[in-house]
Amino acid sequence: MTGLSLLWHARAMSIPVARLSSFYFAYYAALGGFSPYWSLYLHKLGQDATAISILMSLWYATRVVAPSLWGYAVARSPRPIRWLHLGCALTFASFLAFVRPLDFAGLFAAMCVFCFAYNAVMPQFEALTLSHLTGQSERYGSIRMWGSIGFIAVVGVLGVLLDRFGADRLPLLMLPLFAGLLATSFVNDYGGEQRRRENADASFYAYLKRREVAAFLVSALLMQISFGSFYTFFAIYLGEHGYGAGAVGAFWTIGVGFEIAVFFFGAPLLTRWDARHVVAAALVCACLRWLVTALFPDSVALIAFAQMLHAITFAGFFAGSMQLLAEFFPGRMNGHGQGVFYGFSSGIGGVSGALLSGLIWKHGGGQAAFLAGAGVAALGAAIWIFARGPRAQAVSNG
Numbered sequence: 001m002t003g004l005s006l007l008w009h010a011r012a013m014s015i016p017v018a019r020l021s022s023f024y025f026a027y028y029a030a031l032g033g034f035s036p037y038w039s040l041y042l043h044k045l046g047q048d049a050t051a052i053s054i055l056m057s058l059w060y061a062t063r064v065v066a067p068s069l070w071g072y073a074v075a076r077s078p079r080p081i082r083w084l085h086l087g088c089a090l091t092f093a094s095f096l097a098f099v100r101p102l103d104f105a106g107l108f109a110a111m112c113v114f115c116f117a118y119n120a121v122m123p124q125f126e127a128l129t130l131s132h133l134t135g136q137s138e139r140y141g142s143i144r145m146w147g148s149i150g151f152i153a154v155v156g157v158l159g160v161l162l163d164r165f166g167a168d169r170l171p172l173l174m175l176p177l178f179a180g181l182l183a184t185s186f187v188n189d190y191g192g193e194q195r196r197r198e199n200a201d202a203s204f205y206a207y208l209k210r211r212e213v214a215a216f217l218v219s220a221l222l223m224q225i226s227f228g229s230f231y232t233f234f235a236i237y238l239g240e241h242g243y244g245a246g247a248v249g250a251f252w253t254i255g256v257g258f259e260i261a262v263f264f265f266g267a268p269l270l271t272r273w274d275a276r277h278v279v280a281a282a283l284v285c286a287c288l289r290w291l292v293t294a295l296f297p298d299s300v301a302l303i304a305f306a307q308m309l310h311a312i313t314f315a316g317f318f319a320g321s322m323q324l325l326a327e328f329f330p331g332r333m334n335g336h337g338q339g340v341f342y343g344f345s346s347g348i349g350g351v352s353g354a355l356l357s358g359l360i361w362k363h364g365g366g367q368a369a370f371l372a373g374a375g376v377a378a379l380g381a382a383i384w385i386f387a388r389g390p391r392a393q394a395v396s397n398g
Contacts, residue, residue, distance in 0.1 A: 015132050015139065016188070021146035023184040029150030030177040034059075036252050037170055040235050040245065042107070044167040049233075051104055053358020055111055056232045058225075060350025062115040067342045071127075081189050084128070087121035088185040092178040093107035098171035114318075120190075121185075123342050131191035141319065145263035148315075152256040159249020167245070207342050208340065213328050215387050216321075220281060220345035222353075222380030223317060226286050228353020229361070229369040230293070237366040241297045251303060255310030263314035275323040276384075283319035283381035285309050287374045294370035299365055 016231075042052045070087065074080045094117060097110040133139055154177065161173055207213065229237070235248045262269070269278070289309040296302040321341065329337030355375075360369040 019187050020129050020143050023188055024144055024147035025150035026181040026184045029154045032151035032154030033174040036155055040167040042172040049362050053354050055107055055352035057351045058111045059115045060354055063119045064343050066116045066120040067123040067339045071339050074124055084124055084185050085269030087117050088182040090117035092182045095178050105183035123338055128190050138276050141263040144259050148256050148260040152253050155249050155252040161244045162245040207329055217344050219380040219384035221349040221377050224345045224349030225353040226373040226377040228357035229373050232354045232357050251307050252305055255307040258308050258311035259315040262311045275320040278316050278320035280385050283377055285314040286377035289313055290370045290374035294367045
C-alpha cells in the first residue's frame with residue numbers, strides 16, 4: 001500500500017461505523033412505527049381527521065424550534081454529548097404517556113414534549129456523525145442507510161402485528177424501540193474536530209442571503225408540504241380503498257427498500273450527476289408520485305410504482321440536499337445550515353403540509369389532498385429550475 005492509501009485506511013478504521021450506524025438504526029426503527037401508523041392509532045382512539053392533522057402537525061411544528069434551540073444549548077455546553085443523552089431520555093420518558101389511553105388534551109400535551117425531544121436529537125447526531133467524517137463525507141450514505149434498514153424492518157413487522165392485535169397496541173409495541181435509542185446514545189461521542197467551537201455567525205448569514213440558497217430552501221419547503229397527505233393520511237387513504245395494515249406496511253417497505261439502494265449507491269450517483277439536477281428530478285418525480293396516488297388508488301401495481309418513486313423523491317432529494325448544504329455552508333457553518341434546512345423544510349413545511357392536507361381532506365377527500373400535493377411539488381420544481389441563481393460562489397470571510 002502507498003503512503004496515501006495507508007493514511008486513508010487508518011482514517012477509515014478510526015471512524016466508529018458500527019456505533020454511528022446503531023443510532024441511525026434505532027432512531028429510524030422507532031420512526032418506522034410512528035410515521036406510517038401513528039395516525040391509525042389516533043384514529044383508533046376516536047380522533048377525527050381535523051384532530052389527527054393537528055396532532056400530527058406537532059411533529060413538524062416542533063422541528064421549527066427544536067433543532068435550533070437544542071443546537072444553541074449544545075454549542076455552549078462543555079459536554080455536548082450529555083444533551084444527546086438528555087434528549088433520548090426525554091423522548092423515552094414522554095412516550096411512556098401513550099401507554100395509557102388519552103383524550104385530545106392529553107395527547108396534545110404528550111405529543112408536544114415527545115415530538116420536541118425526538119426532533120431535537122437527530123440534527124445533533126448528524127453533526128456528531130460528520131465530526132467523524134472530515135474529508136470522508138462520501139461515507140455518510142453507507143452509515144445513514146442503516147437508519148433506512150431499521151425503518152423498513154419495523155414497518156413490515158408492525159404491519160403484521162397491528163393486523164393481529166389492533167392499532168391501540170402501537171405504543172406498547174414501540175416502547176422497546178425508544179429504549180434501544182436511549183441505549184445507543186450512550187455508546188456514541190463526538191469526533192475531535194467537533195469539540196472545537198467557533199463563532200461563525202457573521203459569515204454564515206452572508207452565505208444564507210445568496211439567491212440560490214433561498215431558491216433551494218423554498219423548493220425544499222414546498223417539497224415537504226407536498227408530502228403532507230402522505231405522511232398524515234396515507235394509511236387511512238389506503239384503508240378507505242380496502243387495504244389492511246399489512247398492505248400499508250408492504251407499500252412502505254417497497255418505498256424504503258428503494259431508498260436504501262439510493263443511499264448505498266448515492267456517492268457514485270452524485271459524482272456522475274450534479275446535485276442540482278438530482279434535486280430538480282426529485283421535485284418532478286414527486287409531482288408524478290402524488291398524481292398516481294390520487295388517480296389510481298385501487299391499482300396495486302400503480303401504488304407500488306408510486307412508492308418506488310420514494311427512491312428519488314425522498315432519498316435522492318435528501319442525498320442531493322446534503323451535498324448542496326455542504327457546498328452552500330462549508331466547514332463549521334454546516335451545522336448552522338443543517339438547522340435552517342431542518343427548521344424551514346421539515347419544520348415549517350411539515351406543519352403546513354399536515355394542516356393543509358387535513359383541511360383539504362375534510363372538504364374534498366383523499367384524492368383532492370394528493371392532487372394538491374402534486375401541484376405544490378410542481379411549483380417547487382418550477383422555482384428550483386427557473387428561479388435559482390447561478391452556481392454558488394465562495395464567500396470571503398474577510
